[in-house]
Amino acid sequence: MRSFLESRRFERVFVVIILINAITIGCETSSFIMENVGGVLHVVDRIVVTVFVLELAARLHAYRGAFFRDPWNWFDTVVVAVALVPASGPASVLRVLRILRALRLISSVSSMRKVVAALLAAIPGMASTIGLLALIMYVSAVLATELFGEIAPEHFGELPASLFTLFQVMTGEAWPEIAADVMAVAPWAWIFFVVYILIATFVVLNLFIAVVVNAMDDQNTSAEEQRTEDQLGAVVDELARLHAKIDALQGTPRADEEARLN
Amino acid sequence: MRSFLESRRFERVFVVIILINAITIGCETSSFIMENVGGVLHVVDRIVVTVFVLELAARLHAYRGAFFRDPWNWFDTVVVAVALVPASGPASVLRVLRILRALRLISSVSSMRKVVAALLAAIPGMASTIGLLALIMYVSAVLATELFGEIAPEHFGELPASLFTLFQVMTGEAWPEIAADVMAVAPWAWIFFVVYILIATFVVLNLFIAVVVNAMDDQNTSAEEQRTEDQLGAVVDELARLHAKIDALQGTPRADEEARLN
């Protein structure tokens, strides 16, 4: 059963099913398509959900306890569970999350799973810098709220609004307009914006560099350096053999000498 | 004939012809220039197309079957074929593609052909990440259509509109205005935008890094590491010669001992 679930053929069929489902859910957003072939889309959706539930049950049966140790299985279970939320009632709002099922493509295609794993692996190395960035944003937001809260209440009226505005400024968007609004009353406000942009950009740049350097480091080992290391290993081995031979050489004549002395 | 087609002199003349044609096609966009020297431009265009057709025929004659094996030849053929579309009739709209002839500059200058080949070579390594990015955009677009379709129909009314809007957001353009439109009705929408921007930026960053790392890897081998490897190879060879010498040493005295024993 496991070998069937892990076979390439099964993976391919499953990927096709996920893609079809992603398209049908996408089609359901169009009222025009829904009016004409809404019934068909509904039936397809039911079938796909059934297949998903069966596949999960099969995997649970095949791997038992090990099933819950793989976080991808948790992901699949949650995503499928959303599909079973009733279309009416208090939880019906969760039905918009049905499209998350398309993300099963990630857990089903191994090359995508690798990319996501690599992305997630890069996060711990960025933790300190992200923390620093969050701290800078928070401090700047409190400052901006106190300084500009009454001048530009639509941007800096409350702390959450300030945080959102500063996130926009950090993405480099629309900051000239925001700065112009504030500077109409407080002309010295350019200092705040220029300093914030320079610091935030510099920290983001270093965040980015941390990711590049890590990626580079991992990659570099695999190919060139590995070969260099292998060759060096071979050199060390050869040297060890030379030692052994010279020891033997040294042993033979000594034995001779000793024999001659007797 | 081949040597003539591949000669530097021919390449240079041909590049000049392509550049002249690129300029004349550019001039044809100006109604002022067309009124004054439109006739001349037309004649030049006719001549250039004739040269292009003759050159293609000559290449086809010179390389025969091999002609169709080089994708650049296909490119040249299609680009020249567009020039032969009649100026009136149903296909006349294709005439705007005449300027694509200027792209023959790429196939005619070897250094440009190399740059394009390098660009295309970088794509397979990015396939998984591009797929992931497309998946994220599609899922986000379906979500946005369902969540914001009625709030901001000009941005998220239909799935294709949502995809285009999210592409704009990913290029970092105009997202504050789009977010402001949506947040006027659904104040919690900032969560969607912030999460989408963070994820999309992070994936694009990793796409970018993949390209850098690949480029770096290719480059690195060529110079430094190659020299290190060559030196290591020399060390291994020297060690092998040492082994041989010591074997000879060991052989000689042993032979001596054996000789003495007899």
Next chain:
Amino acid sequence: MRSFLESRRFERVFVVIILINAITIGCETSSFIMENVGGVLHVVDRIVVTVFVLELAARLHAYRGAFFRDPWNWFDTVVVAVALVPASGPASVLRVLRILRALRLISSVSSMRKVVAALLAAIPGMASTIGLLALIMYVSAVLATELFGEIAPEHFGELPASLFTLFQVMTGEAWPEIAADVMAVAPWAWIFFVVYILIATFVVLNLFIAVVVNAMDDQNTSAEEQRTEDQLGAVVDELARLHAKIDALQGTPRADEEARLN
């Protein structure tokens, strides 16, 4: 006392206090929260400031003269001193800087202190390029003020305004609108903008590269290359031992020969 101040437990408690204080100062920006629990927030603030002053006094007592040699201690002292500024009077405007206390998180968490130290360490290597960028901005701003000062006084009326506008252009923001304003009167102004953007972007790019290359260089040594170097060192040692053995070999038979000659 030092060991207590440097203990992990104390660090953790202190980080929690800083975080609580950062949150309470953030809450004070909200008039709604202030009306309801303003008194509590005030008391918390008083307590935290007292703890900060006590901790500083304890550190000063423990390290004495060495206290002033660590720039982080100067940072902490200034940040805490701001808290003691009276709420009314001419200096009351400084009270908005109270939130800078949250930056004590950087000096208290060692991993953050490392990140900031790394960021600061990157600056000297960028000094020449930053100087060049400042020079380019200044020259461009003087040029723009003289050329466009009367055309677009809101952007280029005075030198400081021009500098701010060119900083906006460098961050890639809103330059099409500014250029459109100017080009309505001086159509050739696109040359200025295109040249400025190309040069500024190129210099910023190289600034960025300098940081990447430095980071890469530091990182690279630590892992792979270090191992290669260690292996090479081992090879050199082994060779030295081989030399010694062969010297011994050579010595023994020679001694023999000499003995035989006698």
Next chain:
Amino acid sequence: MRSFLESRRFERVFVVIILINAITIGCETSSFIMENVGGVLHVVDRIVVTVFVLELAARLHAYRGAFFRDPWNWFDTVVVAVALVPASGPASVLRVLRILRALRLISSVSSMRKVVAALLAAIPGMASTIGLLALIMYVSAVLATELFGEIAPEHFGELPASLFTLFQVMTGEAWPEIAADVMAVAPWAWIFFVVYILIATFVVLNLFIAVVVNAMDDQNTSAEEQRTEDQLGAVVDELARLHAKIDALQGTPRADEEARLN
């Protein structure tokens, strides 16, 4: 004389003069300052220009023919010559270029001269990619003029306008508004914009990578790899000495054997 012109003390004094002049020229842009201390600024300017001319004459006298071989000297001469343009008359418009004198800071400070030399050195490696980018922009501009010229004449009316618009799009600015203008009439125009942005960004990215890789390559050799290479060289030397010793070893006993045979 040369040693005086190249002395550190002279360099420093000269840098101060350039900075003072840069500030006075900057001050001349302000009508308020000009009204009050305009006379003083004028005198300072006259003095500085005199110093510049004298310094150039001294350098010309000291280096003679060699003076014209250094492109920096040409740069200095042109920049100073601009200062001598009469304030009235047809060439008076060139007087705005007086601020370019501040760029003498680059030619006078050796660390800045190095940065600029490094920037210029990076350009040849980017030539092919820049050519490709220019070609793509030109082809796209001709296409856009023909396709959208009548729809959005303010953006794509003429070929130069199209080129400028596409440069704006490439810097990622304001393209959603331009696209919206065009798509109001030609809804399929999103294809053009998305394809153009993807291709242009990808080529720019590769341009950028070329610079990074080159910078990295130059840097890398200098430190780590150099040490690795030195160690490998030492290993090769040691092996050569081992060979010599073993040859000697092999020689001695052989000589013995031969001696014994006689």
